[in-house]
Amino acid sequence: MTFADLLDAVRALGVDALAGFDRDALIAAGVDPARVRALAGVHEVYFGPTRFRAQQRLGVEAARSGGHSLDKLVLIERYMANIDDAAARWRVRRELLSVRGPPAALRRAAQQAAPAPERPAGPDRVRFSRTRGGKRSLTVVGSQRRMADLEHALMGRAPGVGPAGEEMYDALWELLDPAGDADADAGAGAGAGAGGVAAAVPRPLLLIPLASWVRIMRGEGDDTVLGLSDATTMTGAEFLNQVVATGAFELEAALFHPQEGAVNLYRTARFANQKQRDLARAVTPVCPVPGCRHGAEACEIHHIQAWKHGGQTNLANLVPVCRYHNRINDDDQPITGRSNGRGRIDTAHGRPTWVSPRGYPAKNPHHAHYGAMEQLFGTDPPPD
Template sequence: MDKYEEFMALTSQTIGILKDMPKRSPYDMASDGMARKTAKSFTTLADALFGPTDSPRLQRESVALAEDRGLSLEYLEMVEKHAKKLQKRDVRLGRVVDGLRTISITDTQRRITDLEKTLDAAVENDNDRPRSEALLEPFWDLVESTGTGLIRPEYRTVIAIGLDDFAKVSCGKGEDVVVALSDGTTMTGAEFINAAMEGSLGDKLYVGLFHPTAGPVNLYEARFASDKLRTLAMAENLVCPWPDCNVPADRCQVHHIDAHKHGGYTKPSNLTMLCKYHNGVNDDDGPRKKRKRPSPGKPKRGRMRRHRGKVRLHTPGGKLVENTHHVSSMGAMDLI
């Protein structure tokens, strides 16, 4: 058998390879020389085929069929891609990119077409702009005129700003200051002041104290995180700190870095924000004890760890990886 034949034989063993993927992190595989995109493809498929599921019987049948036919990684990726297109009706909100976000609505053809005709009626005589641009304002006019319109709540969202920048903004000299928020967005110094003047920041200003290496400083301890502790954790990590995650802290859960069941205290330095998914796959046991066998349907992906004051993912291979999301690098610990 020559090398090509060996390669083709290996591609037919994808299911066997994927069975071993849950015990590895894509970041460890990337450090071994595998392209990160390929590594993520492996772990995504491993999750779909061997991770938690609401349909274990269908999952078992899919694995058996793929193994019986010797399907390659590329083939399985294609199946997964087309399966995702069979979406239920939903509304999807994209991540922030250069100050812009995308909303996608999937519903019945009748409802979407009725919406399209409603918007078209408002731009019948607007031939100077592309149709997609001309529909934008009528869309927002329709949203804001329906019922109560858009909700504009006070900022319970956490705003992380350094002391020097706060002094500039307070004096009206912070035109170039950009601060980050725990809803995954950013705000200019001018917008910050305008929000304060309009009363959108509420009637109280909370100040969090952070140590360069210990992280948030507070002596309060309880089993469940108080509003004060949650606010400190959000100010430190404005988005979920798991690498490549873009879920804003506003929609995250408070997570004990050292698990409470192992004696981890509910104090600022032991808390962080994790999205629901990564809070679920985080390995709370970590290196503390060796399991006799892996927990069924719960892949080992590594665990969160505080290193030199900042929260990082400690991969199963021993590497510390940070989230590179642009808002993630603007939290309280990055301002000191």
């Protein structure tokens, strides 16, 4: 097929191409399911049952006479979702079918004829992103008055000689940490002043292969990356400079069995003690649900076998899970056999893993390779 043949084929794919629409045949042919759903919606509009038969007939004629491609028809239906009344949809649809020109012109007309409703902002909240390139983003949603006050305060502190966003970032930390170091990105210790933000203190565990530890102690740790249980990382050199060299922190060590994980303490109380929490975070430095970015330091301690079902408060049964995934975890499926459709946390070879509602295990790849079992025994569990 030549490029001219391709152009002819694209021009020929108008509304009549959907007259014999077959969803299953398109999927079997390898068409993207999202594309199939969009075309199914267009087919339903122009060829499906409706009480607006006259409008449907006029719409088909307008789509033919206008020479609209399937992509343009899909674009029109995307904006029709913004209109609740069916009769109003047909009126606006026919108006858009009269628009000639490229898709950009049709899109501009659709935005005016069927503007998207204003999305609710949701509750006031603060949200932190996962780490990308050594940095995180902070999103704050609040009342427009409070946000305007904050913006005014930050702009008032900005020198006005560089990019406003970068200067407001520095001004924000001056507000949060008036007695601390303005350039606190480089290390811990900022935020000591009254009203300041205390730095998150890393609690490094000895989960480092011996050869890497020797390199760090020799001062060759720049290329050795250590994972912390707050889902951040630091190099071996940073570890020496910020933790070991200061003498302000104690170095903790944890011992793990390659299959059983950490040593257990059995059912005496529902809530884990501090030592159990520390070891559980060492095994799993992030929430184990795939896609979750929350570090173990921000997680709750979850019973794999629920306490209400006789689960022990021991290390083999404890795993850090973020608040949301702890709330929706399917505690009852192993007992009742009935799924709530949300999945659950289980463990194998001392490695906590999320199990889908259909029983398929899946790991959270984010930061997980810094866990104790992976650091000490590798990513592949040993044979039984």
